[in-house]
Amino acid sequence: MRRTITILGETVLPGQSKTIDMEIAKLHNTAKLKIPIIVSRSKIDGPTVLFSAGIHGDEINGVDIVRQIITKKINKPKRGTIICIPIVNMFGFVNMSRQFPDGRDLNRVFPGSKNGSLASRFAYHILTDIMPLVDYAVDFHAGGASRFNAPQIRLAPNNAELKTLADVFNAPFTLYSKNISGSFRNSSQKLNVKMLLFEGGKSLDINTSVSNTGIQGVKRILDHLDMLDPKQTLEKQENKTIYIEKSAWIRAKWSGLLHDNGYIGAFVKRDTVLAIITDPFGKFEHKVKAPNDGYIINANHAPIVYQGDAVYHISKTLVDGNK
Template structure:
């Protein structure tokens, strides 16, 4: 049972039916210029859950930032009931410099729940966990793959939680990847606090992809619709196909160094022995065909044109479930 009451967050009071942009300011640039992390809040007059959409934990993951930007610009975040909170860029310092980490060299997604008197990244984590998360009922956190590693659109959750399974299927990404929560991550900390969270992965850093973005925006609409929060002006589309649930996966690594090119599309199922790429030298004397070492779905492709022996080339499922 939800009660419509004033929302007191980051020193501001937002009443039912109000919109607000608040921010937390943990530190300044070395020029003494203030750097704010905008938090966009939309509240309905009718009581309901509070949903949080976050992106930009890593400053170079601009595709996730674009997803939350679209939710705001298209007014998808204006709820019919309840409250939405959008934080498009958590690591504003990394975003300004187009870097994954904070200026202190730390990965924000490895310092949760943070410390009030710790490093810069740790202080941002602490502020998020203590000022925002206690107010929310459900979280969707948007990420991308690392440099050159392009992820197929996927939801990542831990195995064994039926509620997470249901919400992941409602989101409707092509793949659900069951993965263990790493220590000190945002996802792990939210789980410990009893806050359900879906982690969306899609695309690669320093890149915006329309398919990845559209998949996520449609997924966010399905989540809001499930909670009765989506405005009636928006239509909810059914996923084009059922989610493939991946319980185990492995990386196929380069046997040689050279110039690399994948020859198959992301997201397809390959058979053991299929040629899926090739590694050549710059002089036209060497051409190694990369073959699938097992049957499975390709959920990540290394798009770097240059690879070294041992580099990860393809992430392929090894086990799925119904």
């Protein structure tokens, strides 16, 4: 039994809850910038689960999900340990920016370096000081650049354990996607941490439905691991997650004003008119049509688009989730 857990020099005993502040660097005005790590332990031994968000500082919907996990006391485990980091990239969150102040994407610099760039140092300490303690993790993200993601889990193909966890989480969609070099998910897998990546909503936005989907998925994961506090209730779900093996982006053929027809999350037939692109002067109206039957798993909510911009993400190949 793991009697003690030590993070950044602070020890958390069984039955304890503690907030540990991670301080790697200060703001340019010398003000301290603390990243709270909320640790809750049961007196009964069990797995350690991490719920993290805000690796991209402008993806606030994930921050809201982890916040609610804490405020609703979902992070008080029946057994084992739950670690919550609502905001990993506090620098980006303060600036409402995706990147670190050094211009780097934190989710592309893992495993990082102790003496590297600011983002690289953060990646190093997360992997060195936290992830060796973790057995399971869910990292929460949102779509960037005004693109709204239908709630979805992403996982690497050919991993039976992750497939089981994705079935349990039961988001509306589950996408098979290879781990990206330099990503948190890729480095965590190398440490044998079983991590799901959740995508939902868009940057600089909070969507209640997306938050609820994430929270219910977290409860199901904890229930599956026999960690959910008996005081918590589970919503009954009849629909099973839809597995998507291949998908493609539909790109704008014209520049102009984008009028979205609201098909996010829906199954559409080929040639369904997903949007209209118009010019500001009433000269033209062009239809954006679905190139094939499929589910719309991402929609661009920007009012203005340029030729070549990604406007919709549509599934191409579905797989039997029971396999």
